[in-house]
Amino acid sequence: MPSLRDLGEFEVLRRLAAARPTPAGTRVDAGDDAAVLRAQPGRDLVVTTDAFVEGRHYPAAVLAPAVLGARLALANLSDLAAMAASPRWALLSMGVRPEHDADDLVRLEAGLAAALSAEGAGIVGGNLAGVEGPEWFSLTLIGEVEPGRAWTRSGARPGDLIGVTGSPGRAAAGLRLLRQIGDASTVEDLVPVVDAWRSPACRVRAALDLARIGGATAAIDISDGFSGDLARLCEASGVGAQIDATAWPPDASLERAAGRLGVSVEELRFGPGDDYELLLALDPAEWSAQAQHPGVTIVGRFTEAPGVLTIRTADGGERALPAGGFDHFGG
Amino acid sequence: MPSLRDLGEFEVLRRLAAARPTPAGTRVDAGDDAAVLRAQPGRDLVVTTDAFVEGRHYPAAVLAPAVLGARLALANLSDLAAMAASPRWALLSMGVRPEHDADDLVRLEAGLAAALSAEGAGIVGGNLAGVEGPEWFSLTLIGEVEPGRAWTRSGARPGDLIGVTGSPGRAAAGLRLLRQIGDASTVEDLVPVVDAWRSPACRVRAALDLARIGGATAAIDISDGFSGDLARLCEASGVGAQIDATAWPPDASLERAAGRLGVSVEELRFGPGDDYELLLALDPAEWSAQAQHPGVTIVGRFTEAPGVLTIRTADGGERALPAGGFDHFGG
Numbered sequence: 001m002p003s004l005r006d007l008g009e010f011e012v013l014r015r016l017a018a019a020r021p022t023p024a025g026t027r028v029d030a031g032d033d034a035a036v037l038r039a040q041p042g043r044d045l046v047v048t049t050d051a052f053v054e055g056r057h058y059p060a061a062v063l064a065p066a067v068l069g070a071r072l073a074l075a076n077l078s079d080l081a082a083m084a085a086s087p088r089w090a091l092l093s094m095g096v097r098p099e100h101d102a103d104d105l106v107r108l109e110a111g112l113a114a115a116l117s118a119e120g121a122g123i124v125g126g127n128l129a130g131v132e133g134p135e136w137f138s139l140t141l142i143g144e145v146e147p148g149r150a151w152t153r154s155g156a157r158p159g160d161l162i163g164v165t166g167s168p169g170r171a172a173a174g175l176r177l178l179r180q181i182g183d184a185s186t187v188e189d190l191v192p193v194v195d196a197w198r199s200p201a202c203r204v205r206a207a208l209d210l211a212r213i214g215g216a217t218a219a220i221d222i223s224d225g226f227s228g229d230l231a232r233l234c235e236a237s238g239v240g241a242q243i244d245a246t247a248w249p250p251d252a253s254l255e256r257a258a259g260r261l262g263v264s265v266e267e268l269r270f271g272p273g274d275d276y277e278l279l280l281a282l283d284p285a286e287w288s289a290q291a292q293h294p295g296v297t298i299v300g301r302f303t304e305a306p307g308v309l310t311i312r313t314a315d316g317g318e319r320a321l322p323a324g325g326f327d328h329f330g331g
Numbered sequence: 332m333p334s335l336r337d338l339g340e341f342e343v344l345r346r347l348a349a350a351r352p353t354p355a356g357t358r359v360d361a362g363d364d365a366a367v368l369r370a371q372p373g374r375d376l377v378v379t380t381d382a383f384v385e386g387r388h389y390p391a392a393v394l395a396p397a398v399l400g401a402r403l404a405l406a407n408l409s410d411l412a413a414m415a416a417s418p419r420w421a422l423l424s425m426g427v428r429p430e431h432d433a434d435d436l437v438r439l440e441a442g443l444a445a446a447l448s449a450e451g452a453g454i455v456g457g458n459l460a461g462v463e464g465p466e467w468f469s470l471t472l473i474g475e476v477e478p479g480r481a482w483t484r485s486g487a488r489p490g491d492l493i494g495v496t497g498s499p500g501r502a503a504a505g506l507r508l509l510r511q512i513g514d515a516s517t518v519e520d521l522v523p524v525v526d527a528w529r530s531p532a533c534r535v536r537a538a539l540d541l542a543r544i545g546g547a548t549a550a551i552d553i554s555d556g557f558s559g560d561l562a563r564l565c566e567a568s569g570v571g572a573q574i575d576a577t578a579w580p581p582d583a584s585l586e587r588a589a590g591r592l593g594v595s596v597e598e599l600r601f602g603p604g605d606d607y608e609l610l611l612a613l614d615p616a617e618w619s620a621q622a623q624h625p626g627v628t629i630v631g632r633f634t635e636a637p638g639v640l641t642i643r644t645a646d647g648g649e650r651a652l653p654a655g656g657f658d659h660f661g662g
Contacts, residue, residue: 027375028483031567033413033552034379034474036481039370044358048365049422049458049471056461082364091380093424093469129384133464138424140380140471143365150367152359221364236362 004105005098009128012102016126019106020113023089023122030125037089037124043144046085050075051138062178065104066111067198068137073115074200075223076141078276081203082221083150084211085143087121093138095131112139119204149211151219156237156281160217162300163280163287165203167249168226169265170196172273173257180261190260192253200276206295207278213293215286222279225272227321229279231309237281240305243321245313247299270311270322335436336429340459343433347457350437351444354420354453361456368420368455374475377416381406382469393509396435397442398529399468404446405531406554407472409607412534413552414481415542416474418452424469426462443470450535480542482550487568487612491548493631494611494618496534498580499557500596501527503604504588511592521591523584531607537626538609544624546617553610556603558652561610562640568612571636574652576644578630601642601653 004012017030028036039045052058052072063071073090080087092112096105113123121141174197177190203221210216218237222229234241248269258265281302309321335343344361353360359367370376383389383403394402404421411418423443427436444454452472505528508521534552541547549568553560565572579600589596612633631643640652 027478028414028481032483032485033410033550034377034416036414036476037376037378038478039376041372045368045370045376045473046365047368047420047422047456047473049424049456051424051426051458051460051469053426053460053462055463079364083359083367085365089378091378091471093380093382093471095382095384095426095467125378125380127380127382127469129382129467130387131384131465131467132386134462136426136460136462136467138382138458138469140422140424142376142378142473145367147358147369150359152363154363219364 001101001103003099004096004102007102012105013128015102015106016109019110020123021117023124025088026124035124039088039144042147044147044150046080046083046143046145046150047140048076048079049138049140050079051136053136054134056134059179063198065108069108069110069112070115070199072137072139073112074202074276076139077115077119077202077204078221078223080141080143081207082219082278083145084207084219085145085150086208087116087119087141087143087204089124089142090116090121091140092123092126094126095129095136097132097135098130100135115202119202151216153218153220153233153236155218156233156239156302157217158239158302158304159284160281160302161284161287161298162241162243162302163282163296164277164299165206165295166201166275166277167251167254168222168275168277169254169269169273171200171275172268172271173254173261174198176261177257189256190253193257196275203276203278206293210280210293210296213290215283215290216280217283218281220279222277223274225270226279227270227309228272231307233279233281234307234309238306240303240308241300242303243300243311245311247297249297266322332432332434334430335427335433338433343436344459346433346437347440350441351454352448354455356419357455366455370419370475373478375478375481377411377414377474377476377481378471379407379410380469380471381410382467384467385465387465390510394529396439400439400441400443401446401530403468403470404443405533405607407470408446408450408533408535409552409554411472411474412538413550413609414476415538415550416476416481417539418447418450418472418474418535420455420473421447421452422471423454423457425457426460426467428463428466429461431466446533450533482547484549484551484564484567486549487564487570487633488548489570489633489635490615491612491633492615492618492629493572493574493633494613494627495608495630496537496626497532497606497608498582498585499553499606499608500585500600500604502531502606503599503602504585504592505529507592508588520587521584524588527606534607534609537624541611541624541627544621546614546621547611548614549612551610553608554605556601557610558601558640559603562638564610564612565633565638565640568633569637571634571639572631573634574631574642576642578628580628597653
């Protein structure tokens with residue numbers, strides 16, 4: 001278990017580079033001053049960056065290095081999924097303590113590279129800096145999309161359906177369980193919600209399938225929480241939204257987790273959380289006319305009232321949607 | 332002077348985005364899940380990432396925010412210069428304390444954006460995370476180059492000339508002066524070396540000019556120190572190098588700084604330091620036959636002895652080149 005201090009920066013970088021596959025379209029790899037990449041002719045680039053800070057975005061020592069790496073990949077892949085883009089290349093910038101186990105760092109990058117590789121992407125460069133305080137890992141992900149085919153947040157129209165992938169709320173439940181009861185959260189009936197936070201599903205393929213099917217008018221990933229990100233999409237599109245409380249698929253794991261945590265399913269589902277799921281605006285005529293994607297649940301409809309978000313309950317009543325997303329500096 | 336905690340993450344991101352120009356070729360800006368960019372047809376991409384950590388890469392409170400931002404831009408621009416690439420787009424990932432002044436953060440990003448803009452590039456996205464320990468700023472820079480025209484580290488041949496831009500050693504002297512005597516380092520006769528560290532010159536245009544002229548067979552930036560980076564280029568190319576001690580241009584500022592610090596000019600020139608200058612391998616026939624670039628000094632020649640780096644002194648003697656570059660985890 002040599003530390004980074006034992007090996008030195010350049011030897012660590014050499015080991016990291018040797019342990020990962022070189023993705024397609026790479027002309028010059030990370031061993032030079034910069035990487036040289038060849039995109040497919042005629043494609044636009046789609047770029048995003050997201051970072052995890054120890055203690056803030058992940059409780060120290062709860063995640064195995066490879067799982068943390070995969071999760072960072074997923075956070076960035078989710079942004080490209082929300083643009084209907086194909087992931088290609090990534091750069092990993094890290095701040096790690098000198099006593100960090102070099103083998104653990106190789107495992108972290110291997111987990112990250114494997115998660116990228118499953119979606120056709122890979123690491124082509126990075127930076128390794130020493131820190132004394134909390135460690136951090138910042139990924140930049142580059143993808144491609146056909147010109148004019150990227151989804152944005154601004155295309156939703158009144159009457160469009162609101163679709164969502166997965167079962168939002170699980171990640172928030174999983175993280176709370178990990179924080180409150182630690183290892184006990186691996187008891188069998190709670191594994192799905194803990195895994196939803198720890199090892200989220202990737203929605204890139206669902207997004208690319210949906211983009212082929214057509215009918216999506218806008219998209220956002222709900223990595224800050226369903227209500228907060230729905231509000232952002234509504235703001236960008238100049239519309240409102242009405243959510244149907246009865247339209248959500250039953251989720252026994254989420255209900256059990258809510259019971260265990262002493263909170264409502266709604267608080268988990270609509271409040272702050274980092275589900276890497278997609279929220280979509282779908283043209284209702286196109287959606288009903290064609291092969292509907294099985295991974296998408298229709299949970300409401302966009303309305304003409306800008307910024308007004310409501311929820312219609314089983315008894316026919318309508319009230320304001322519980323609001324709020326995650327703010328890294330808020331209380 | 333509102334803090335990030337006062338304003339919240341999304342308002343800070345909004346202010347940052349509003350304060351910066353949108354670079355050419357941007358189809359969808361940072362307000363969405365990802366940015367959409369259009370490269371020039373037929374160009375390869377060149378990508379790099381470099382980060383500054385408070386206390387490690389810059390002494391806290393020595394640099395004004397705009398100067399720190401510009402310096403981070405320069406560190407990344409230098410990597411693209413070493414590939415003869417044209418900078419286009421950047422993403423800034425940051426870890427900042429909640430009590431950080433939001434206006435200072437806007438100033439930092441403005442300084443960064445201005446330095447990029449001077450070279451035809453701009454910021455298209457980023458990420459803002461909260462940290463409790465040292466702050467950090469990680470930039471990813473994307474550029475373009477004609478296919479097959481990027482310089483690498485591996486093309487130097489025995490007999491090629493060794494060229495260098497600027498006057499290596501100044502940055503190391505400047506940082507040491509700032510650390511040892513603080514404000515006194517702004518005394519007039521030392522300003523050039525302090526500025527070489529604080530506000531380095533950008534070599535992107537020199538690189539693009541040289542690429543047009545032709546004759547360069549390899550390049551590297553010497554951001555870890557002349558000897559260390561020369562050794563890396565020699566390793567990648569399978570060659571050695573002989574430096575001519577008498578070939579360097581006189582540098583009165585560097586000599587004054589060395590005297591003040593009680594070290595030799597050679598220690599500053601060849602040792603660890605972060606000059607963002609270019610080290611080039613140049614075909615001797617092409618170099619002598621054509622318009623030579625005025626910003627490049629020929630300081631030696633590559634040899635057939637792999638990994639052997641020597642310096643030839645004024646008295647005709649030859650000895651090993653003082654070695655070593657900066658290691659972020661080394662002693």
